[in-house]
Structures are given as C-alpha cells and as structure tokens.
Amino acid sequence: MERLRDVDEAALLARVLPAYDRVRPRHADVLVGPGDDAAVVAAPGGSVVATTDGMVRGQDWRDEWSSGHDVGVKVAVSNVADVAAMGAVPTGLLVSLVADPDLPVAWAVDLAAGIADVAAECGAPVLGGDVSSGPPGVVSVTITALGALPGPPVLRSGARAGDVVAVCGTLGRSGGGLAVLLEDLPRTGPAAGLVADHLAPRTPWRSGPVAAAAGAHALVDVSDGLVTDAGRVARASGVAVDLDGDALRAHHAAGPLTEVLGAGRAIEQVLAGGEEHSLVGCFPAATDLVALAGEPWVAVGRVVPAGPDGVVTVDGVVPDVRGWDHFGAG
Ligand SMILES: Nc1ncnc2c1ncn2[C@@H]1O[C@H](COP(=O)(O)OP(=O)(O)O)[C@@H](O)[C@H]1O
Ligand SMILES: Cc1ncc(C[n+]2csc(CCOP(=O)(O)OP(=O)(O)O)c2C)c(N)n1
Ligand SMILES: [Mg+2]
Known part of the structure; x- marks a missing residue:
C-alpha cells in the first residue's frame, strides 16, 4: 500500500x-484557492486572506530545545509570514491546541504568551481557537491567520523573465541553528544567535505590503528553503530563477553562519535552510530596491526564461541541495 512516506508534499497535495475541485468552482468569492501562500476570499469592501500552519512536538520542535513561548512565536510567525507573502496585513489569529493531558498547564500558558507577543507585534489579535486532547506524547499547535489586502494579492505565479529576485530578511540562520542543536555544537558566540533564530524566528511582515505597493510580480516566504520556495514561484510562473552565488555568500553566508559551520555548509543553509520566514520577491527590473520602506531588500538573483536546466540555478548550475519536505525524505 502506498504511504505518505512514499510521496513528497507536492505529490500528496496533487x-x-x-477532491475539492467539485466544490470550489461554484464559489466565485474564492479569488485564490489552494496553491499559494494563503487563500484570498472576496468580502464586502475588499478581500480576506486566510492561511493555516501547524507544528507537532518531536517533528517541528523538541522540548529539550524549545520553550512553550518559543513554539508559540514560531507557529505564529510561520502564519504571519504566509499572510505577508500575499502582500497582506495580518488581522487575526485562531489557535488550535491538541495535547496529551499530561502536558503542564504552564506550558500551554507559555505557548499563549509567545503567540500573543507575535499577535501584539503585528496587530493581529487572537480571535479564538480550539482545545482537544491527544494521545500520549502528542502536542500539536495549529494557527489559522487572517489578513487584509490593501491591493491585489501578490501571487507565486506572477514572476516574469527579467525580474530581479530580492530577499527581505535573513537566510540560513534558522537552518544553521537547527544544525547546531542537532549536532550538539557549542551554543556560544555566533552560534547562540543562530539557535535563537531557529527557536523563535521573526518575519519582516510589514515588507509584504511594501513589496506589493512597489509592484512586486511574485512573493513567497522561505519556509522550506530558498531553492525550494523560489522553485515554487518559478514553477507557478512558468519561468526559472538564477541565483547569484556571490550575493548570497556576501550578504547571507558570510559572518556568523560561516564562523559556526564553515563556508561550504553556510551556503548550503542559505540555499536550503527552512523555517526562516524571510520574504522573497520578484520585482520589475527597474525597481529601486533601496528606496523601499522598512527593512532592506537585497538582490540575490534574476528571473530567467524556463530552460532545460532546472527551475532554480545558482550561477547557471543546479545546486546540490535539498529543501525540507515532511514526507519525501526517502
Ligand atoms: N491538506 C490540505 N488541503 C488543502 N490544501 C492544502 C492542504 N495542505 C496544504 N494545502 C495548500 O497547498 C499549498 C502549499 O502548502 P504549504 O507548502 O504548506 O504552503 P506554505 O509553505 O506557504 O505554508 C497552500 O496553498 C496550502 O493552503
Ligand atoms: C525536531 C525538529 N526537526 C526538524 C526540524 C526542521 N523543520 C521542521 S518543519 C520545517 C520546514 C517548514 O515546516 P512546514 O510546516 O512545512 O512549513 P510550511 O512550508 O507549511 O510553511 C523544518 C525545516 C525542526 N524544526 N525540529
Ligand atoms: Mg509560505
């Protein structure tokens, strides 16, 4: 019998x-359905963005590394990043907790405090949620985030050959921090910062609407790794992305990542490290990135016509890295 482990995430979703196709086409209010960072539903006077993302103890965090607060921050940030990656502003969160009854109440309260910190930072209050008991050992936290779109959504499918690919936020730091934890490397000096960013990442959520207002053709957040997520944009847009190895090394791999992991592994994390929740945008070539409000955008590549060489290349060469996939590990 075919199991989830036999397919990857994309094949599972395909x-x-x-199964949902027979329902959706009859509903003209669904402006964007499954397949992008978030869905978009028409609402009186505008449209609402909706997305959901969950985390599971043992798979997405370990209790010996993460506090409840860390988990709350991370799951909230992963949702807010998906809202931002549509060009939207977060407006509210719903929180679902499934837990082994053995879970300390204090952990659940700490989780809520972490979620509340993100909610407060981005002005998206917690609107409600659900609590349910789970089997021994299981703790699962899922957030649904809503957002408001000031203009049209920025889809994964809008990139055009000639666009500049730019990143707002960091790359590889969360993945680098995970490597420090998994390999039990000393958590001192620059490694401490990487671990902190892995346990409780941040997302430049204000920069999603900024990119949208600047005319970005496509946006995505880095949850599964730059190459994987840029590949999703490239596939959806029918183009390819050529990343600039020098720019990635200078702006992202150099410094703490290289000090902790060495240059070779640092660039691997920049290309494939997940859970970073930075934003990747494809902008018209004439865009003045320096003039964009808020956090800086750094050019890291170009959109090029789809060719025979794979959807994402680095300096024209398909990189030998693998992003995160929950199922297709084999
Ligand atoms: N079980 C599911 N049922 C319906 N749609 C799903 C399901 N899982 C994921 N999707 C949709 O598939 C797309 C890809 O999902 P995912 O890779 O989790 O997105 P992201 O990395 O932005 O969180 C999204 O549009 C998401 O809404
Ligand atoms: C114990 C542990 N092992 C591995 C990881 C690494 N990890 C788990 S999920 C993930 C990628 C992103 O998660 P996902 O839920 O797929 O986010 P989405 O793409 O849906 O936004 C990574 C890199 C981790 N955080 N913790
Ligand atoms: Mg996303």
Whole structure:
C-alpha cells in the first residue's frame, strides 16, 4: 500500500486537492484557492486572506530545545509570514491546541504568551481557537491567520523573465541553528544567535505590503528553503530563477553562519535552510530596491526564461541541495 512516506508534499497535495475541485468552482468569492501562500476570499469592501500552519512536538520542535513561548512565536510567525507573502496585513489569529493531558498547564500558558507577543507585534489579535486532547506524547499547535489586502494579492505565479529576485530578511540562520542543536555544537558566540533564530524566528511582515505597493510580480516566504520556495514561484510562473552565488555568500553566508559551520555548509543553509520566514520577491527590473520602506531588500538573483536546466540555478548550475519536505525524505 502506498504511504505518505512514499510521496513528497507536492505529490500528496496533487492527489488530495482534486477532491475539492467539485466544490470550489461554484464559489466565485474564492479569488485564490489552494496553491499559494494563503487563500484570498472576496468580502464586502475588499478581500480576506486566510492561511493555516501547524507544528507537532518531536517533528517541528523538541522540548529539550524549545520553550512553550518559543513554539508559540514560531507557529505564529510561520502564519504571519504566509499572510505577508500575499502582500497582506495580518488581522487575526485562531489557535488550535491538541495535547496529551499530561502536558503542564504552564506550558500551554507559555505557548499563549509567545503567540500573543507575535499577535501584539503585528496587530493581529487572537480571535479564538480550539482545545482537544491527544494521545500520549502528542502536542500539536495549529494557527489559522487572517489578513487584509490593501491591493491585489501578490501571487507565486506572477514572476516574469527579467525580474530581479530580492530577499527581505535573513537566510540560513534558522537552518544553521537547527544544525547546531542537532549536532550538539557549542551554543556560544555566533552560534547562540543562530539557535535563537531557529527557536523563535521573526518575519519582516510589514515588507509584504511594501513589496506589493512597489509592484512586486511574485512573493513567497522561505519556509522550506530558498531553492525550494523560489522553485515554487518559478514553477507557478512558468519561468526559472538564477541565483547569484556571490550575493548570497556576501550578504547571507558570510559572518556568523560561516564562523559556526564553515563556508561550504553556510551556503548550503542559505540555499536550503527552512523555517526562516524571510520574504522573497520578484520585482520589475527597474525597481529601486533601496528606496523601499522598512527593512532592506537585497538582490540575490534574476528571473530567467524556463530552460532545460532546472527551475532554480545558482550561477547557471543546479545546486546540490535539498529543501525540507515532511514526507519525501526517502
Ligand atoms: N491538506 C490540505 N488541503 C488543502 N490544501 C492544502 C492542504 N495542505 C496544504 N494545502 C495548500 O497547498 C499549498 C502549499 O502548502 P504549504 O507548502 O504548506 O504552503 P506554505 O509553505 O506557504 O505554508 C497552500 O496553498 C496550502 O493552503
Ligand atoms: C525536531 C525538529 N526537526 C526538524 C526540524 C526542521 N523543520 C521542521 S518543519 C520545517 C520546514 C517548514 O515546516 P512546514 O510546516 O512545512 O512549513 P510550511 O512550508 O507549511 O510553511 C523544518 C525545516 C525542526 N524544526 N525540529
Ligand atoms: Mg509560505
């Protein structure tokens, strides 16, 4: 029998999503359905963005590394990043907790405090949620985030050959921090910062609407790794992305990542490290990135016509890295 472990995430969704096709086309209010960072639904006077993302103890965090607060920050940030990656502003969060009854109440309260910190920072209050008991050992936290779109959504499918690919936020730091934890490397000096960013990442959520207002053709957040997520944009847009190795090394791999992991592993994390929740945008070539409000955008590549060489290349060469996939590990 075919199991989830036999397919990757994309193949699983390709099998599951057709089940919903008979419902959706009859609903003209669904402006963007499954397949992007978030869905967009028409609402009186505008449109609402909706997305959901969950985390599971043992798979997405370990209790010996993460506090409840860390988990709350991380799951909230992963949702807010998806809202921002549509060009939207977060407006509210719903929180679902499934937990082994053995879970300390204090952990659940600490989780809420972490979620509340992100909610407060981005002005998206917690609107409600659900609590449910789970089997021994299981703790699962899922957030649904809503957002408001000041203008049209920025889709994964809008990139055009000639666009500049730019990143707002860091790359590889969360993945580098995970490597420090998994390999039990000393958590001193620059390694401490990487670990902190892994346990409780941040996202430049204000920069999603900024990019949208600047005319970005496509946006995505880095949850599974730059190459994987840029690849999703490239596939959806029918183009390819050529990343600039020098820019990635200078702006992202150099410094703490290289000090902790060495240059070779640092660039691997920049290309493939997940859970960073920075934003990647494809902008018209004439865009003055320096003039964009808020956090800086750094050019890291170009959108090029789709060719035979794979959807994402670095200096024209397909990189030998793998992003995160929950199922297709084999
Ligand atoms: N079980 C599911 N049923 C319906 N749609 C799903 C399901 N899982 C994921 N999707 C949709 O598939 C797309 C890809 O999901 P995912 O990779 O989790 O997005 P992201 O990395 O932005 O969080 C999203 O549009 C998401 O809403
Ligand atoms: C114990 C542990 N092992 C591995 C990881 C690494 N990890 C888990 S999920 C993930 C990628 C992103 O998660 P996902 O839920 O797929 O986010 P989405 O793409 O849906 O936004 C990574 C890099 C981790 N955080 N903790
Ligand atoms: Mg996303």
